[in-house]
Amino acid sequence: MEKIFYEPFGNECELFEKAWKNNLPLLIKGPTGCGKTRFVSYMSNQLNLPLYTIACHDDLTASDLVGRHLIGAGDTIWSDGPLTKAVREGGICYLDEVVEARKDTTVILHPLADDRRILPIDRIGETLKAPDSFMLVVSYNPGYQNFLKKLKPSTRQRFISITFDFPRADQEERILVGETGVDSFTAKQLVSIANAIRSLKDQDLEEVVSTRLLIYSAKLICDGVDPVIACHSAIVETLTDDIETQIALDEVIRATFGR
């Protein structure tokens, strides 16, 4: 299996492993692009478990998770959904942006997420008991919740939780270098831009620059794009449509790279 790059920010790896050993489901909170999904892939890789990732949306139904009957030639065939597959195989099921899913959908996670660890599948009259190696992981971004969309307390209270934030400057630099091969000085400059822009959260910007966008910029720079232009398209244009905000952000980038 290919080695996945991940730079830990604290004891999250240990915590993940302990949670897995103790059959505890995990909730990861954090802004977009800060490494939640990468962390889960990394851990599934470390623990050598199959990973089923589901990106949640408001049309996601229980059968999208559990499975459905498909029509075959004159017959119907049952097809397992990703959640069922993960339970059967004893892998990790990761529901990304779980608040986007309808509340009646998330309820099917309840018996899996508490000490019963079962998945009742009414359609085929089967109740799966999750093997010890099965783990349920969900994530959401507390930043952009619609004010009517929130995780039900009854769902929330079945998980242990970790909060992810953007990495510390030195870690983020290492991530950029590790991910893209950019030189460490440029990585430092990119991170300094990111932290300047992050101070604008909630006041001037709805969403601030993620590690993912920094990686995009670093990749462009590595391939010979002028740093100011790379950051403009990977960061400034991505974050805002407002011209004045764009000018101000471009100035911050110029103040770092010179022109």
Place this chain on the structure above:
Amino acid sequence: MEEFVGELWHKFITGIAENSNDKSAVELKDVRRILGIYFRALGGDVSLNISGSSATYHHARRSFFQKIAGSGKKIELSWRDTEDLRLPNKINYFQDKSLNLDLYFWLTGLATISITSSHDWMIKNQLATLALLDRFPGLQDRYQKLVTASLLLRRPPDQLPKEEAEIETVIRQALINPGSVTESIGNQRKSFQPVILWPHPSPPNTIPYGHKSEDAMDENHEPGKSEIVENKRKHSAERVDSEDKKNGLLLMFRAESIFSWAEFINVNRPHDNEDDLENAKSALEDMDKLSITRKGKLKASRLKFDLDLPPDSSDEAILKEGILLPEWNWKKQSLVPNHCSLKEVCSDTGVDGELPSNLKVIASKLKRQFESLVSLRYWQRNQQDGEEIDLDAWIRLRSDISRNMSSAEEGLYQAHFVKERDLSCLLLADLSISTDAYISDDLKIIDVIRNSLFLFAEALSSTGDKFALYGFSSLKRSLIRFDQLKSFDDNYDAKIKGRISGISTGYYTRMGAAIRHASSILVNQKTSQKLLLILTDGKPNDLDEYEGRYGIEDTRKAILEAKQMGLHPFCVTVDKDAKEYLPHLFGVNGFVLVSKPEELPEKLVHLYALLTH
């Protein structure tokens, strides 16, 4: 080359504010928002506003400057106080527009650096320059360009009298090679040419009621040094007097515009001999005393206009009186308990009201739109009966049958349902005196607010969402009027319509207290979602200390408290300057600015739909 320099010099001296069609000039109003974001991104205090500086006499070098320009020319420099970052209203020192713009960015960047290790203006600015260049090495090039260009504007030392030449040499060295001048020039400060790359050496005090400046840049003044500055100033004041005889008052009052005068209103005035009927000459004296009392040594009071207050309406029923509420004092960083007294009233004219006829058409249109917008319809599957066949259920049934499993209970239809909305909304309208202003020939802001309340009530009454309508205004902390137009329990009927028709403007906007009281009402609603919608036309303010940053910080605190209670505060404003302060209060997604107030009634209703969809 000399000619070129001479030309620039001439321009620098005479053309600071006059040339409005100057192509290379950059005006603050065009770049203010950009600079604000830049300032915050570089680590500046998020609660500071960017505003224009008033042109000030640069006392220390005034005689020199006047000599050159042949007049009492003022110059706009930058400085920071507790509420604002003051930047020149316009920069046109250079012929190259981008250099003028760069100077704005430079001054903004420099203001993000606080140097507390030194008290000397010259040393502090060098340290700040070094710190900024260290943090943002990309600025190095631009700094060099600015230094080169600004040196061209300065008179070289060999053309200056000996004393000034010495200082000029030092300034030049400090600019070219920041950090290299380590000796203070503070105590022997005479006249020198202003340094446009650095902030004002002794900014005028614009902090209300003589509070000591809390700005790190200012706070470390040695008492001895202030003394010297004061003596110096007094000396300057005498000079003004004598010149006044020659040139007349306009010399000082030339002050470019009313704006400058407004600036002065906020400033300290000596308390003892205050007399509003003083003639202009003593007002002029006051102006210079302004500078003298910069550190607030004299007891200061503020010039305020009181209003001719209308008597309380006779048909107003007091529902609850003496509700005590706390207020946040940001200077002390503490919540002062029982600071405000609020009175909940209900003005019933006894006349039943009805929807104004000019709103009827739009109200019915909105009602229809609103129903379709807001009421969430969705398909419920597995129904015994319904509009459509549930194909999934049918396939399931077929497969179950083929496996000899019974599933007779399953419904094979899907039906359309309206989703239960579990939402209550309290609309809090600002009824302060400022809403009495006309926005067009025949429409006041208060009329727009009245129409908004009507349409809002019409639309919401058709959705079944629980809602309440309140208005507020205040007269200092002892009288905060909280008008109940419709409580959550009231039905929206003719009586309520009568109350809405009858709303009138009150006094001021003590927003924090009103929000706290509204929150306490809303929080008792038994719905899972609670929206606190605030409708306003300007910043929080009141007659006493409740204005500027004080009011903003208290309102912010009240909003944070509301959020902690699980409410969702949201602000709708018609104040064009709202972007300056509302993000700080409500967050970037917590407010909306309706730029054409006449569109407010419709916008408000649509907004509600969007927010709660």
